[in-house]
Amino acid sequence: MTKLGNLPLSYRPARRLVSLYVGLVLYGSATSLMIASNLGLDPWDVFHVGLARILGLGVGTVVILVGAAVLLCWIPIRQKPGLGTVSNVILIGASVTATSWIPHPHTLWLRWLVGVSGILMVGVASGLYLGSRTGPGPRDGIMTGLVARWDGRWYGSIRLVRTLIEVTVLVAGFAMGGKVGWLTLVYAITIGPIMHVTIPMFATPDPAAAPAAAAAAIREPELAEA
Secondary structure: OOOOOOOOOOOOHHHHHHHHHHHHHHHHHHHHHHHHHOOOOOHHHHHHHHHHHHHOOOHHHHHHHHHHHHHHHOOOOOOOOOHHHHHHHHHHHHHHHHOOOOOOOOOHHHHHHHHHHHHHHHHHHHHHHHHOOOOOOHHHHHHHHHHHHOOOOOOOOHHHHHHHHHHHHHHHHHHOOOOOOHHHHHHHHHHHHHHHHHHHHHOOOOOOHHHHHHHHHHHHHHHHHO
């Protein structure tokens, strides 16, 4: 099982900081791609728009309020913030703004190409920034916290937990009047399985696990020769 708990910043700082910030910039760029496709918002944004409609508040205000509420949900699952948490709040929005120049295609197949590319990029970006183990963003923290609490149980995989969260948020947002597109449904169903692959791919191992993995890699050729 891939471990996602925070590690001290003194451990492999260069590798992890590069992974964190490249991942966050890619995440914002991926969001811009999905917006440019005009095929639907991601489930959390459907939720934000729906809740803003109910409360009569701006979407930006609701994003902040929901982020704060989600952070409170971290308490019972013992999730802890870190540098990645703060960086997530600041850098993803800045990256979306910086990449807002991406042209909006009009041809349907090109819109789907851009939209699906955005989903795949979110998966890679999530693997990079969560794999740095410097602290998840507010909403991703629900996933990492539940995965850690349910470790070893059949329902505790990244794939299943993430999909359940996305579908739950999507249904709630739709019920409140949030706009759902075909890309929204594709995102909700596929992002969990994608992250199930990318997070272990980029995850930083525990300090104790790293030497063991290196030793195992050295022993494998010896066993093969024997």
